[in-house]
Amino acid sequence: MDAFDFDRYDRIRPIRWTGEALELLDQRTLPFEVKHLRYEDSDGVAEAIRQLVVRGAPAIGIAAAWGVVLAARRVEAADGAQAAVALEPAMQRLNAARPTAVNLAWALARMRRALQGAGADWRGVLEREAQAIAEEDLAANRRMGALGAALIEPGSGVLTHCNTGSLATAGFGTALGVIRAGVAQGRIERVYAGETRPWLQGARLTVWELQQDGIAPVLIADAAASHLMKTGAVRWVIVGADRICANGDTANKIGTYQLAIAARHHGVRFMVVAPSSTVDMHTPDGDAIHIEERDAAELFSLGGVRTAAERVGAWNPVFDVTPHTLIDAIVTERGVIERPDEAAMRAAFGG
Numbered sequence: 001m002d003a004f005d006f007d008r009y010d011r012i013r014p015i016r017w018t019g020e021a022l023e024l025l026d027q028r029t030l031p032f033e034v035k036h037l038r039y040e041d042s043d044g045v046a047e048a049i050r051q052l053v054v055r056g057a058p059a060i061g062i063a064a065a066w067g068v069v070l071a072a073r074r075v076e077a078a079d080g081a082q083a084a085v086a087l088e089p090a091m092q093r094l095n096a097a098r099p100t101a102v103n104l105a106w107a108l109a110r111m112r113r114a115l116q117g118a119g120a121d122w123r124g125v126l127e128r129e130a131q132a133i134a135e136e137d138l139a140a141n142r143r144m145g146a147l148g149a150a151l152i153e154p155g156s157g158v159l160t161h162c163n164t165g166s167l168a169t170a171g172f173g174t175a176l177g178v179i180r181a182g183v184a185q186g187r188i189e190r191v192y193a194g195e196t197r198p199w200l201q202g203a204r205l206t207v208w209e210l211q212q213d214g215i216a217p218v219l220i221a222d223a224a225a226s227h228l229m230k231t232g233a234v235r236w237v238i239v240g241a242d243r244i245c246a247n248g249d250t251a252n253k254i255g256t257y258q259l260a261i262a263a264r265h266h267g268v269r270f271m272v273v274a275p276s277s278t279v280d281m282h283t284p285d286g287d288a289i290h291i292e293e294r295d296a297a298e299l300f301s302l303g304g305v306r307t308a309a310e311r312v313g314a315w316n317p318v319f320d321v322t323p324h325t326l327i328d329a330i331v332t333e334r335g336v337i338e339r340p341d342e343a344a345m346r347a348a349f350g351g
């Protein structure tokens with residue numbers, strides 16, 4: 001990966017700190033309209049996370065960290081200890097924006113920790129911490145790109161789900177970072193992207209992102225995945241994660257679990273790529289994860305056009321849990337865990 005041209009493959013930035021405000025690339029209107037929205041207060045950032053203006057586990061953590069920096073403008077405190085008390089309500093509101101991705105709580109915990117022992121310059125401390133969270137995420141993604149791509153045999157086809165790219169992170173992406181690196185190295189010949197209904201992160205965001213890099217993905221309906229695997233066209237399913245538990249069970253976008261089942265059935269390998277900020281050693285297994293359920297109305301229409309019959313009820317869980325027994329490799333910036341289980345997770349992450 002030494003010769004990898006990151007600037008060629010890594011140009012999209014969903015989160016921009018101007019020094020005065022937070023600018024978020026509005027992911028609700030991509031790829032048809034590319035516009036940034038500006039936020040000057042933390043409650044606005046919490047709402048942007050809730051409304052999916054910014055989405056993807058690492059990205060919502062980074063946005064929340066900047067939300068704390070914005071909240072800091074509105075409180076008076078002599079030092080970090082006082083500031084921590086004054087900022088707690090805003091942090092709680094940011095934390096409540098979405099429940100499943102642990103990166104949100106992880107980033108807020110880092111901001112709280114940074115305040116411990118901070119003096120009169122506590123606002124500067126918070127700003128530097130938010131910057132560090134973003135820079136570390138980008139570095140982790142680049143490292144995971146190298147580690148994950150090394151697992152893939154030259155000439156492979158791969159299938160991905162949802163959007164795990166620059167749009168979902170500080171840049172480069174997790175699973176999509178592995179795919180970028182794998183394509184650049186000639187290991188990946190063809191990329192299949194699932195639509196990812198109902199919000200179409202795959203059809204709208206992943207396809208658009210890869211096209212920016214000159215990579216032409218093949219879009220499939222989510223329901224075509226098992227059939228695709230049966231044809232022998234893919235060797236790996238490569239996905240991101242919103243929370244990885246102490247036993248390796250992994251929450252990710254709804255539909256991931258059925259991909260893992262189908263992959264095992266067809267002898268296709270299954271790779272989860274996520275930074276260590278997504279690992280939650282305090283959650284023992286997937287049953288303990290709070291799965292977000294969003295408004296049923298998301299299932300009633302596509303692109304603003306009603307597609308469901310009137311007067312129907314709906315259930316809209318937006319994540320599911322893949323048991324660790326169906327995962328062949330978890331890739332974090334700390335290394336690769338093959339056939340993850342509790343012992344392997346504890347060896348890598350302690351706790």
Ligand code: MRU
Pocket residue numbers: 055056057058101161162163164165168169173174175201239240241242252253254318
């Ligand atoms: O609802 P979303 O779009 O925030 O869900 C995103 C995912 O499920 C991603 O796969 C996950 O956050 C990893 S992003 C690097």
